Amino acid sequence: MIYFSQVLNKKVLTEDGIEVGKLDDLVFLSKEAPIVTKLLIKTKNKKRLVSIDFLVKITKEIFIKKNYEETSLADNELYILRNLLDKQIIDITGNKVVRVNDVVLQKEKNQWYVLGVDVGVLGILRRLGLSELGEKVMGILKIRLSSQFLSWAEIQPLELSRGEVRLKKEEKKLKKLRPEDLADYLEETGLSNIQKIIPLLNKNMAAKVIADLNINYQIGLFQRMTPKKAVSILELIDSDEVVDILFFLSKKRREAILSLLSKEKQKEVKYLLSVHKSGEIGDYLSLEYLLVSSSKTVLEVKNLIKKETTDFYFLPYIYVVNEKKQLIGVFSLHELLLQEDTTFVYKFMNQNLITIYLTTPVDIALRKMIKYKLSALPVIDKEKKFLGILTFDDLSEKLYERIFK
Amino acid sequence: MIYQKSFMKGFLNKFKWRFLIFLSVLGPGIITAVADNDAGGLATYTVAASLYGMASRFLIPIETMILLVTQEIGARIALVTRKGLGDLIRERYGVKISFLIFVLYFITNQGVVIQNVTGLKAAFELFGLNWRFFLITTCLLLIVFVIFFDYKKIQRIFLLIVFFYISYIISAFLSKPNWLEAVKESFVWPTKINIFDLTFWFSRIAVLGTTITAWGQFFVHSYIIDKRLEVRHLKYERLEVYLGAFIINFFSWMMAVAVTYTIFIHNIKVDDGFKAALAIKPLAGEAAFLFFALGLFAASILGLTIVPLATAYVFSEILGFEGSLNASFTKGKISYGFFVLQILIGLIVALFPNTSLFKLTLYVDFLNGAMLPIIFYFLVKFSEDEEIMGKYTNSGFSRLLVRGLVVVISLLVILTFFGKILGLA
Numbered sequence: 001m002i003y004f005s006q007v008l009n010k011k012v013l014t015e016d017g018i019e020v021g022k023l024d025d026l027v028f029l030s031k032e033a034p035i036v037t038k039l040l041i042k043t044k045n046k047k048r049l050v051s052i053d054f055l056v057k058i059t060k061e062i063f064i065k066k067n068y069e070e071t072s073l074a075d076n077e078l079y080i081l082r083n084l085l086d087k088q089i090i091d092i093t094g095n096k097v098v099r100v101n102d103v104v105l106q107k108e109k110n111q112w113y114v115l116g117v118d119v120g121v122l123g124i125l126r127r128l129g130l131s132e133l134g135e136k137v138m139g140i141l142k143i144r145l146s147s148q149f150l151s152w153a154e155i156q157p158l159e160l161s162r163g164e165v166r167l168k169k170e171e172k173k174l175k176k177l178r179p180e181d182l183a184d185y186l187e188e189t190g191l192s193n194i195q196k197i198i199p200l201l202n203k204n205m206a207a208k209v210i211a212d213l214n215i216n217y218q219i220g221l222f223q224r225m226t227p228k229k230a231v232s233i234l235e236l237i238d239s240d241e242v243v244d245i246l247f248f249l250s251k252k253r254r255e256a257i258l259s260l261l262s263k264e265k266q267k268e269v270k271y272l273l274s275v276h277k278s279g280e281i282g283d284y285l286s287l288e289y290l291l292v293s294s295s296k297t298v299l300e301v302k303n304l305i306k307k308e309t310t311d312f313y314f315l316p317y318i319y320v321v322n323e324k325k326q327l328i329g330v331f332s333l334h335e336l337l338l339q340e341d342t343t344f345v346y347k348f349m350n351q352n353l354i355t356i357y358l359t360t361p362v363d364i365a366l367r368k369m370i371k372y373k374l375s376a377l378p379v380i381d382k383e384k385k386f387l388g389i390l391t392f393d394d395l396s397e398k399l400y401e402r403i404f405k
Numbered sequence: 406m407i408y409q410k411s412f413m414k415g416f417l418n419k420f421k422w423r424f425l426i427f428l429s430v431l432g433p434g435i436i437t438a439v440a441d442n443d444a445g446g447l448a449t450y451t452v453a454a455s456l457y458g459m460a461s462r463f464l465i466p467i468e469t470m471i472l473l474v475t476q477e478i479g480a481r482i483a484l485v486t487r488k489g490l491g492d493l494i495r496e497r498y499g500v501k502i503s504f505l506i507f508v509l510y511f512i513t514n515q516g517v518v519i520q521n522v523t524g525l526k527a528a529f530e531l532f533g534l535n536w537r538f539f540l541i542t543t544c545l546l547l548i549v550f551v552i553f554f555d556y557k558k559i560q561r562i563f564l565l566i567v568f569f570y571i572s573y574i575i576s577a578f579l580s581k582p583n584w585l586e587a588v589k590e591s592f593v594w595p596t597k598i599n600i601f602d603l604t605f606w607f608s609r610i611a612v613l614g615t616t617i618t619a620w621g622q623f624f625v626h627s628y629i630i631d632k633r634l635e636v637r638h639l640k641y642e643r644l645e646v647y648l649g650a651f652i653i654n655f656f657s658w659m660m661a662v663a664v665t666y667t668i669f670i671h672n673i674k675v676d677d678g679f680k681a682a683l684a685i686k687p688l689a690g691e692a693a694f695l696f697f698a699l700g701l702f703a704a705s706i707l708g709l710t711i712v713p714l715a716t717a718y719v720f721s722e723i724l725g726f727e728g729s730l731n732a733s734f735t736k737g738k739i740s741y742g743f744f745v746l747q748i749l750i751g752l753i754v755a756l757f758p759n760t761s762l763f764k765l766t767l768y769v770d771f772l773n774g775a776m777l778p779i780i781f782y783f784l785v786k787f788s789e790d791e792e793i794m795g796k797y798t799n800s801g802f803s804r805l806l807v808r809g810l811v812v813v814i815s816l817l818v819i820l821t822f823f824g825k826i827l828g829l830a
Contacts, residue, residue, distance in 0.1 A: 086496050088725075099725030101500070124724060127500040159496070161792060190486055192795060216637050 001115065004080050004103035005127045007058060012041050014066040015056055021048070023062055025081040026105075027073065028114050030167060034152050036105065036112035037077060039064070049073065052112065075166050078157060080114070087159035089117065090185055091150055092176050097158070097185050102127060104149065117155060120148030158189050160196035171200040179208035187213065191220045207236035219248045227253070231260040238313065239268040240286050240394065247276060275387065280362045281379060284395060285388040288312050289378075291321050294329060294346035298339045314393060316375045319386060320349050326384040327353060355380050356390065362398070365390055430634055430641045434476065436563045436711065437625040438649030439570060441472075442657055443708025444524020444678065445517060445766060446615040447701060450657055451681040453608045454664035455674065459587045460595030460605065461612060462661045465654055468613055473650040474810055475781070478788045478799070479622050480646050483629040484636045485797045486787075490626045490780075491722025493787055503723045509776055514620050514716045515747055516769030517708065522751035523765075524705035527679035531698035537756065544752045547710055552741050556631060563710070569703030570656045572696040577662040579693035580685070587662050607824035610817045611770070616653070617814060619776035620715040622784065627718035636797075663689075663697060713747035771822045778815035785811055 004026065012020045021043035028036045039055065039062075041048045054068040078084065080103050091098050101123025106115040125134040156173055174182065174197075186194045186209070194217055198206050210218060210233060222230050222245055234242050234257065246254045246269065258266060268287050275282035290309055292301055301318065309315050318336065320329035329349030339348055356365045356377050365377055369392055376391040442450070453461035479490065486493065495503040525543060529536035551559060590597060598605055625646070634642060664681060667688040675681045678701050686694040720726070721740040785808060788799045799807055 086499055088496075099495070101725070119725070121724075124500055124504075128504055188487055190793075190795065192792070214635065216635055 001104060001106050002058070003118070003126065004085060004105055007062065007105070008081065010058075011061045012039070013061050013063055014068070015063055016066060018066070020064065020068075025079045027077050027079055030076050030078045030157075032153075034114040036114065038071065038073075040079070073166075078160070078167075079162070082162040083157050083159050084114075084117065087157065088188070089158055090156040090174075090177070090182075091119070091154060092156060092173055093150075093154045095177065095181060097188060098150075114152055116149055116151040118149055123148075158185065158193060158197070161190070161192040167196065167200055170202055174201060175205065179205060180212050183209050183212035187217060191217060194221065195224065203232065204236060207233050211237045211241050215244060215248065218245045222249060222257075223253070227256040227260055230257050235262060235265060238286070238288065239265065239272055240284070242269055243272040243276060244283070246273065272388075275358055281356065281358050281360055281365060281390055284362070284390055284398075285358075285379060286391055286394060287388050288314065289389045290315065290318050291325075291386065292318055292345060293322070294320050294344070294349065296345050297341065298336060298343050298345070299341040301336060301345065302341070314391065316391070317378075317389075319378055319389075320345055321386050324383075325386055327355065327378055327380050327386045329353070330378065353378070357381065358387065362395065366395055366399070369395075430632075430638045430645055432560050432564070432632055432645075433625050433628040433634075434480065434642065434646035434649035435567060435652060436560070436649075436707075437476065437621050437628065438472065438646075438653040439567045439656070440624075440707045440711045441616050441618055441621050442570070442653055442660075442704055443517065443521050443712070444527075444701065444705040445520035445708070445769065446657075447524065447660065447678045447704050448520075448766065449611055449615040450660050451664050451678050452676055453612050454661040455668040455681065456608060457595075457605055458597050458665040458669040459590035459661060460598045460600070461608065461665075462591040462658050463595050463600075463609065465591055465658060468616060469650050469654045471613070471810055471814060472616055472653070473647050474807060475617060475622065475784070475814075476625050476646045476650060477643055478784050478807060479626045480629055480642050481639065481797060482784070482787050482794065483626045484634060484639050484642060485794055487630060487635075489630055489718065489722035490623050490783065490787075491719040493793070494783055495723050495725075497787075506776075506779065507719060507723050509772065510619065510623070510719060511716055511743075511747075513769065513772040513776055514712050515750060516765060516772060517618075517620065517712045518747045518751040519754050519765060520769060521705045521708035521712065522748075522755040524678065524701055525709060526755050527677070527682075528698055528702035528705055531679065531682050531694075531701070540755065541752065543706070544709075544748050547706075548745050548748060551710060551714065551744060560632075563707065566703050566707045567652075570700060572699040572703070573656055573659045573663060576685075576689075576693050576696040576700065577659040577666075579696065580663050580666040580689045582662045582666040587665065591658065591661070604824075607821055610821040610824070613814075614770060614774060614818050614821055616657070617777065619773050619780055620712050622777075622780050623719050624711060624715040627715070627722065631718075639797075660700070663693070667693070709748065709751070713744045716747055717741065717744040774818035774822050777818050778811075781811040781815060 007023055007026075010023050012023055014020060021041045023039060024042040024047055025040035026036050027038035027040065027049070028034045037052055039050045039052060041050055048070050049072060050064060050068050051071050054065045056063040056065060084100055085103055086100060088097050088099055090096075098119045100117045100119060101121075102118040104115040104118060106113050122131060122134070125131040153173065156171065160167065177185075186197060194213070198210065198221065201209060210221065213221075222234075225233075234245070237245075242265075246257065249257070258269065261269060272282070272285060272287065275285055290305065292304060296304075305315070305318075315333065317330050317332050319327060320331070322328055329346070329351050330353060331345070331349045335348060335350075354368055354372050354374060354377060356368065356379055358379060358381070369375070369377060375393075376389045378389055379387045381387055450461070482493070483489070488496075491503065491507075494506060522540070522544070526536050526540050529539045550562075554562075594600075629642065663685070667685045668675060668681060671688060673684050675684055682694055682697045682701065685697055717740040720743050721737070726737070726739050785799075787793050788807070789804060791798050
């Protein structure tokens with residue numbers, strides 16, 4: 001086992017002792033077993049990438065075969081110095097972002113591997129050449145310094161925009177993280193990094209992560225995607241979120257994306273875009289609701305829920321409408337479960353409705369939710385026609401901003 | 406008519422909205438700029454104004470511009486990368502270089518902290534208070550307050566202290582200045598002194614050197630990240646940085662007025678803020694004296710909180726520890742530790758009765774001067790790197806302007822130091 005910091009900048013010689021240059025970086029394959037594949041050697045005039053097959057041995061100096069040849073970077077290869085050392089990574093088991101203080105390499109069966117990274121204080125002291133002194137001082141203070149080692153399986157590099165790397169395969173490790181957390185970590189890095197990480201996720205995860213990113217990053221990402229690619233991701237995101245994103249794109253781009261969306265999604269999005277202009281409520285309007293008629297039985301409603309709401313995020317209430325789509329009643333899931341399967345909806349639905357309009361100020365809507373302890377309010381128009389719902393969930397972000405920012 | 410009304414309403418709403426966003430970004434630019442006029446800065450301004458009157462603020466628009474340009478780059482890099490300057494140096498230049506910079510930075514800031522503790526001591530003495538008791542209490546209170554209050558409360562207090570700087574304006578008015586002459590001397594051409602006097606120019610550059618500080622460059626950066634601002638705030642944050650640069654030069658101009666029309670016109674020589682305040686008393690009355698002392702108090706408190714905080718931020722950025730004002734004490738104890746350490750060292754030094762502020766200022770200015778070219782080098786490098794900045798890189802004219810300014814400031818700062826060694830200022 002050796003530390004990368006110990007080999008960095010070592011002299012590189014050929015077998016017969018002719019100086020080639022200094023070791024500038026190592027390249028490894030970013031996969032389950034991260035094999036070191038190439039050496040980047042800084043010679044007098046340029047940097048040369050040499051395959052590790054030409055490596056003879058690492059002692060005080062690094063020796064390579066004299067008939068070495070230059071090669072180029074392949075897909076899924078990362079640099080240690082440019083993408084890992086001193087950079088921020090995700091500690092997947094600890095679920096946080098940490099900084100790499102050193103990289104640990106190991107030789108096994110004639111191959112070099114990236115074993116993992118050191119994120120502890122000792123790593124820094126070692127690189128400053130102060131590890132012994134540090135241990136002595138801390139020994140007097142009775143504090144034990146230890147290396148904090150994370151194995152390759154536990155980490156995910158975040159800094160991928162340097163060194164022209166191309167990652168193509170899906171990164172299974174990232175599945176262990178919640179999309180919300182990953183979005184937070186990504187926001188700590190720049191847009192160019194996010195662009196490199198998103199393709200490493202499967203489509204579903206990518207959609208969730210993008211939905212959780214802050215609007216500035218969302219816009220940045222979709223401005224750079226082809227409409228086709230954008231659509232494949234947008235299809236998986238909630239319509240109200242899609243509208244927020246589309247709203248900030250250029251008209252031409254918006255139209256191109258809209259025309260490629262599935263018919264159903266297109267309808268929802270166009271509708272939401274049209275209410276977007278009529279008041280602040282429009283910005284938060286959600287189309288994740290279930291409408292039933294008052295003549296349905298409890299069992300029928302239950303079956304409807306099973307059939308229609310599989311992709312719902314949240315279903316607090318079920319709304320009752322007449323043939324003209326006018327709102328006439330509401331009941332909660334709890335109320336539904338308390339009824340016998342044969343009971344008709346009109347027998348137990350609440351007719352005393354708390355509603356809002358698109359023009360209602362958000363403050364008032366919020367006050368109504370709190371006063372009547374409702375987690376969602378139905379939005380209707382002047383003819384009492386049902387338009388959509390406003391959920392506390394969607395407002396909570398606004399609320400948070402008001403309290404803490 | 407109706408159309409017009411709704412148009413007006415729309416316009417006003419838009420304006421209101423923009424103003425609200427502006428208020429929400431308020432903080433980093435103004436606080437950093439104002440804190441640049443800390444106790445040490447005040448001493449330099451006072452001495453310069455007592456020697457050269459309003460000519461000490463000659464070319465003040467250029468000074469404002471230099472501060473504005475340098476702070477703007479820092480703010481922009483912070484907004485785009487969401488990383489501190491410390492983070493970036495560590496990532497691009499490795500442990501050794503960043504550690505070396507931190508050591509230099511720590512020492513420089515420690516000097517500045519000592520200046521500010523001494524300034525605070527002087528303020529208490531001017532108020533006729535038991536300075537030992539008040540100095541120790543204030544320092545301890547500051548520590549408790551930064552550790553246990555969250556970011557939002559701390560920022561409110563910072564902004565409140567900025568208001569105390571208004572006392573310099575009152576103090577300037579009380580000195581019954583000749584405003585027209587003051588404007589002519591500083592904005593047009595100085596007539597009261599010999600402009601070809603080399604020592605005048607050394608003093609003038611020293612004043613510039615106290616306005617642009619090493620810690621200020623790091624602090625504006627870290628503070629923006631702690632405030633969680635984003636690239637969409639760039640327009641507003643820029644405005645805030647500009648406003649900060651303007652405000653601070655306005656305050657320093659007023660400070661110079663207060664000194665010029667009391668001490669300078671009576672030909673009295675002073676060598677620090679304490680003696681200046683004492684000299685003002687018989688010339689402009691008790692009130693002017695008190696307001697001047699109040700200004701010194703505010704400047705010292707602000708410097709004393711922000712500079713050690715700037716140290717703690719950079720420490721945590723370079724070594725990768727938790728270093729946010731929102732962090733609890735247990736979570737951020739290492740970086741809070743640096744904050745406490747710097748104040749305590751400052752306090753101990755100031756408790757020795759014969760600490761010479763004069764010599765200290767000399768060394769601090771030298772270190773600051775030595776650090777500035779290095780920091781500017783990084784700032785220019787990062788701001789021109791497309792990999793880091795994307796479409797927000799410096800380019801074309803602004804690139805030339807920034808490079809030019811950086812070279813000029815670096816040369817000037819080094820020049821002042823030699824001037825000081827040779828006893829020219």
